[in-house]
Amino acid sequence: EGEDVAFIKSSMEDAIMADIAAILDELDMEEALFVLRALDTAVAADILIELDEDTQYRVIKAMEPSELAILIDQMESDDAVDVLNQLLVKDREEVIGYLEKKEKTLHIMELLRYDDDSAGGLMAKEFIKANQNWTVVQTIEEIRRQAENVDKIYSIYVVDNKEKLMGRVALKKIILAASNTKIADLYDENIVSVPTHMDGEEVAEVMRRYDLEAVPVVNVKNKLVGRITVDDILDLIREQAEEDMQAMTGISDDVEESDSVYRLSKARLPWLLIGMVGGLLGAGFIGFFEEGISAVTALAFFIPLITATGGNVGIQSSTLVVQSLAAKSVFEESLTKRFVKVLVVAVLNGLVLATFVLITVVFFYGQPLKFGLVVAIALFSVVLLASFMGTLTPIVLDKIGINPAMASGPFITTANDLLGLAVYFSVAMLLLKL
Amino acid sequence: EGEDVAFIKSSMEDAIMADIAAILDELDMEEALFVLRALDTAVAADILIELDEDTQYRVIKAMEPSELAILIDQMESDDAVDVLNQLLVKDREEVIGYLEKKEKTLHIMELLRYDDDSAGGLMAKEFIKANQNWTVVQTIEEIRRQAENVDKIYSIYVVDNKEKLMGRVALKKIILAASNTKIADLYDENIVSVPTHMDGEEVAEVMRRYDLEAVPVVNVKNKLVGRITVDDILDLIREQAEEDMQAMTGISDDVEESDSVYRLSKARLPWLLIGMVGGLLGAGFIGFFEEGISAVTALAFFIPLITATGGNVGIQSSTLVVQSLAAKSVFEESLTKRFVKVLVVAVLNGLVLATFVLITVVFFYGQPLKFGLVVAIALFSVVLLASFMGTLTPIVLDKIGINPAMASGPFITTANDLLGLAVYFSVAMLLLKL
Incomplete structure (x- = not known):
């Protein structure tokens, strides 16, 4: 074991902390702890900071409070606080009790008072x-x-x-x-x-x-x-971008591909279930028009077209809003001006899509003109409504303090599916007198 | 006008370049040029660099080559190259001809040889x-x-x-x-x-x-x-995160909410049309099963449920892959290991969702057990297939050099809609003997 320790020390002396941390991330907990304990405390402290979130958490939990305190004594105050924030209040107090550097301890206790995600929680007390x-x-x-x-x-x-x-x-x-x-x-x-x-x-x-x-x-x-x-x-x-992307795609927890099957499943199920409830409501909704579908079976053919377009338009609209909210431009366009623009873009795109669909349905699928008009008008209305929903939802979420990126995900898709079905069948009832 | 110039100089002396740039972004082109010309060339050069992409482009285009050269002489080489890269080769050569600093000109010409997005294109020649x-x-x-x-x-x-x-x-x-x-x-x-x-x-x-x-x-x-x-x-x-998010949501150009209606429309239409073609193919596909739908109208009710779930599962899967590709972890899990994991997660989630749907369809919607099984089995298969498609597509795109984030967008949704319909009606034909 003595030789092992010497070897670890010599082979890691010239490596860069982040690289050592990447290697430790791949070892099991016992091995990682063994390596950390073999290294100089200053080096071990640097590596602990650089570890992957999960590994870091497990290492911190596995260490004795006195042992952890020795490493924290070697860290800059902001890193020390990041480590301490992962402990329960009780354990945290115990570790702080073991700290040796008076001034740093006071700094750490000051920083612990700030919210994690605020400038106060991010700052360090070390500067000139x-x-x-x-x-x-x-x-x-x-x-x-x-x-x-x-x-x-x-x-x-x-x-x-x-x-x-x-x-x-x-x-x-x-x-x-x-x-x-x-x-x-x-x-x-x-x-x-x-x-x-x-x-x-x-x-x-x-x-x-x-x-x-x-x-x-x-x-x-x-x-x-x-x-x-x-x-x-x-x-x-980087964390923020990952979170936003995951919120947009209905992954409710901060997971990575390399996480356990259980965590991956759990993070993905909630929004899938909500989407499913949406789908079941949609089924109930279409059920109301059972007679209409029996009379004009072709109505069923274009259901995916309507729901998919609503979903796509809604996601595009909300993404643009989410990005402009994130950029926090100094000069924001007024809400009215934004909505007028959304309306104009929606009308333009809606007209192009509706014309395209009308021609295809009538000439390519050989449906009657009246039926083609039902699909085209429904599509146009869906584009308009989905644009508004997609624009409004993130603005409202942002106002009430929820991450607006959530709006660009399954929420908007599910809502727009239902909205699209409602519009489609309403137009059909009116025009085809079902 | 003399007074104007004096006022502009004095009022902007203590401001920070980025703030002045933000103000200029809001002025019209004439006004912005007037302000830039009134300022010291060193200050004007700094501001030009900080301008919003669109404004910067228009200012550069509006300036005389000799005028632009004076500003470029004041910039660090990487910023100079960013500006020059926006000009046509012919105009670029002309501006370079007006540059006064010999060494910097050589530096700029060296940097222009590198690809914009490479380390060579990002670096500056100014360092100690x-x-x-x-x-x-x-x-x-x-x-x-x-x-x-x-x-x-x-x-x-x-x-x-x-x-x-x-x-x-x-x-x-x-x-x-x-x-x-x-x-x-x-x-x-x-x-x-x-x-x-x-x-x-x-x-x-x-x-x-x-x-x-x-x-x-x-x-x-x-x-x-x-x-x-x-x-x-x-x-x-920041640009990268915005691009990825836009690729994911089927916005094909780098646009912002504040862009013109024409640009916004144009950026959004291509993927909407592709989604539309997908929807029309889906319509044709469902058309094959017209008789089946006439016989069992309830089949139509669950179309959105199947397509929406396929879309949601596909997007979740591809997002996780896109993120792990972006993180470029040192130690990647093998492809086989990843796919086994994808399979296990899909089976777990598929079972939960299918059970939930089976119960609802049979007990809540009062459909026969056999029909409930059709929906549940189709749903389970869609979850499995969509997981694989969602995982494989970004990996393949990445391999052939296309931004894998594209895969998480309308592409995967459209593909999975069609896949879902195929699975759904195949299962129905087999089990209900339509």
């Missing part, structure tokens, strides 16, 4: 700040003092005597400035900051818009309290 | 590199020399005498090291680089995995040729 009255030499001294704690520096944030954020100095400027230059003469006051309560998604959009690699976080009094770096934002964006 | 034999003082001299060209430094890349990438030194280390320290003694050789031909999406995944704010780009000989910064990657990720 300089008082505006300092000189370059004093600032370099501060960098030296903090060098071990702050991994990536980027900019130095400048504050006044009351800790209020005044601006920032790029590290480049510090290198090139004369050592007795005052920070007050160097700093750039055009600085973008975010408040602690800002939603993580919004922080991501701010960083993307202003091309930031890090953003300072301020409290309500504009006091500098933390910093968010872009690496955390990249993870958040 | 140091020979491993230099001292810290020499390196600081180099930083001073390049300070104006390189906006954000992050790390200094270390090369040998043949320009081969050896490692990197964080700016922090340069500040803290004694001035006669050799770079060779400072640099970290654990460095992640990407080759020029790597796809942009893969670069994004590398930067996310290794938490990088910038990544050096090397050619086939491992010579350092450029650098990609995370701000470009954030834009790329």
